[in-house]
Amino acid sequence: MKKRILIIEDESSIVELLMLVLMREGYEVKSCQSGREAVAMIKEFHPHLILLDVMLPGMDGASIVRVLSDDEQLGSIPVIVTSALAESQKLFATYPQVKDFCMKPFVLKDLIIKVKQAIGDL
Template sequence: MKKRILIVEDEASIIDLLTLVLTREGYEVFSCQTGRDAIATIKKVHPHLVILDVMLPGLDGASIVKIMSEDETLSSIPVIITSALVESEKLFSTHPQVKAFCSKPFVLTDFVAKAKQALGD
């Protein structure tokens, strides 16, 4: 069975790029574009990894991680944070489920390596 990855990102071009790269690596990829949809989609898809942008319409990435960490059905799902604002990495340092931070623009080989590491692959 393929591992599932959920991309929560408001830019369609980034979703398309990451979906292409992760699908080629053999993962099943899902996506949503707003913070409001993120929690419902996580509960529906039960991903093995969440790729989460910081700046999102509705709820921001920090709020989503907080909600996930307080829900025992979601707290064990690893998260990779993505952002163009490198300073935002500090917001997530206290959350053990955040396994990596990827600054935009991505170096795809580094991004894939971090995703595989977070998934234990």
């Protein structure tokens, strides 16, 4: 069974690139582009890992992590946060499910290593 990754990102070009790279690595990948649809998609898709942008329409990444951490079933899903703003890393420091932070623009090779570590494939 393939491990599932959900990309929550509002920039289409980033979503397309990440989907291509992660599918090539053997993962089942889905995406959503707004914070509003993210929680419903997480409950439906049951991802093994979430790649989460900080700035999203509808609900920001920090709010999504708060919702996840308050839910018994969703709070254990590992999250890698992506952002162009280094200072946003501090928003996520207290959440144990946030396993890593990846600055944009990211180096794909480094991101893949972080994904494999967070999902337990390394």
